[in-house]
Amino acid sequence: MAKWAIIGLVVAATVVGYSSLVSSELAFSGDRAFECLRKQVAFGPRPVGWAAHEKCRAYLGSELRRYVDKLYYQDFAWSNNGRKYRLTNIVGVLNPSAPKKILVGAHWDTRPTADMEPLPADRSRPIPGANDGASGASVVVELARALQANRPKVGVIFVLFDGEDYGPGIDRMFMGSEYYGAHPIPSKPSEAIVVDMVGDANLNIPKEPGSVSSDPKLVDAIWNTASGLGYYQFSPSTGPTVMDDHTSLQNQGIPAIDIIDFEYPPWHTLQDTVDKCSPESLEVVGRTLEKYLRGLPG
Numbered sequence: 008m009a010k011w012a013i014i015g016l017v018v019a020a021t022v023v024g025y026s027s028l029v030s031s032e033l034a035f036s037g038d039r040a041f042e043c044l045r046k047q048v049a050f051g052p053r054p055v056g057w058a059a060h061e062k063c064r065a066y067l068g069s070e071l072r073r074y075v076d077k078l079y080y081q082d083f084a085w086s087n088n089g090r091k092y093r094l095t096n097i098v099g100v101l102n103p104s105a106p107k108k109i110l111v112g113a114h115w116d117t118r119p120t121a122d123m124e125p126l127p128a129d130r131s132r133p134i135p136g137a138n139d140g141a142s143g144a145s146v147v148v149e150l151a152r153a154l155q156a157n158r159p160k161v162g163v164i165f166v167l168f169d170g171e172d173y174g175p176g177i178d179r180m181f182m183g184s185e186y187y188g189a190h191p192i193p194s195k196p197s198e199a200i201v202v203d204m205v206g207d208a209n210l211n212i213p214k215e216p217g218s219v220s221s222d223p224k225l226v227d228a229i230w231n232t233a234s235g236l237g238y239y240q241f242s243p244s245t246g247p248t249v250m251d252d253h254t255s256l257q258n259q260g261i262p263a264i265d266i267i268d269f270e271y272p273p274w275h276t277l278q279d280t281v282d283k284c285s286p287e288s289l290e291v292v293g294r295t296l297e298k299y300l301r302g303l304p305g
Contacts (some may be wrong), residue, residue: 034153035297037290043070043145044137044206044289047115048281052133053140054119055085055170056092067115067144067167068097074151075099075165077193083186085170087179096183097167098192099151105162105305110196110261111150111296112164113143113203114171114183114252122175123275137281138271139172142206146293153297160305164196168252177250184252188259198225199263201253205292206284207268212292213246218264221257225264232302233295240291246270266292 046066050059072078081096097115100108117136124130144167151165170182184201205212219226233241246269253263273279 035293037286108162110199112166184255
């Protein structure tokens with residue numbers, strides 16, 4: 008997009024609000040999603056096994072339940088250093104009888120260690136997880152609300168994956184998506200869209216190479232949808248290869264892509280806070296997905 012066009016969008020957004028810049032048929036609200044993000048962060052850090060993790064589980068489950076036809080708590084056990092944990096994928100289904108179902112997912116747990124902090128003494132502290140955790144989950148919940156009243160023709164499986172970010176090694180990551188990929192409910196989706204770290208106020212989402220390899224048509228369709236809505240935040244450039252929940256789904260034979268802004272300076276630090284995120288970024292991603300899903304044939 009030309010520089011003058013971007014400036015024009017910014018000025019217009021300042022005067023009339025960015026929600027008015029796209030079709031009124033789209034119901035996804037960046038403000039509502041941002042409030043969901045705030046509420047998650049208000050519980051505190053949400054690593055597996057923490058009290059705040061349990062509180063957030065209850066909150067997200069109760070919110071998603073309001074907007075879907077069926078809700079499942081997919082509990083599974085995980086052991087680490089001799090301690091047993093209960094992990095939960097929260098799964099909501101819209102249009103469960105539709106023959107074609109698309110998965111839209113995000114992780115909702117947060118990392119227990121700020122391993123990218125410059126000071127070693129800070130690296131054992133848990134991250135707030137505003138962008139890396141809460142942003143993706145808030146998009147999933149608000150997207151379910153937006154699609155409920157004016158439904159797409161396809162079925163949508165909304166999944167909030169647990170245990171994505173425990174770490175520090177990948178042998179203690181992506182547990183929820185690995186479990187879901189091996190035990191999909193209510194049925195195996197035809198394709199999957201993962202959203203992660205999409206709340207960055209300086210949002211820039213390039214095409215992730217592993218996603219392009221897995222489902223190039225889906226990547227092109229979503230990026231073209233964003234372009235049609237005037238969203239320059241979806242970049243046509245290629246970004247770094249990222250291991251994320253979409254990788255686990257791919258390993259189980261589910262074509263899957265990742266929508267992620269991995270160039271996020273506060274990543275895995277104590278600075279991953281609410282003020283680094285914005286409602287506009289959440290709305291850009293949410294409305295792009297809403298538009299795409301509404302346009303699919305049954």
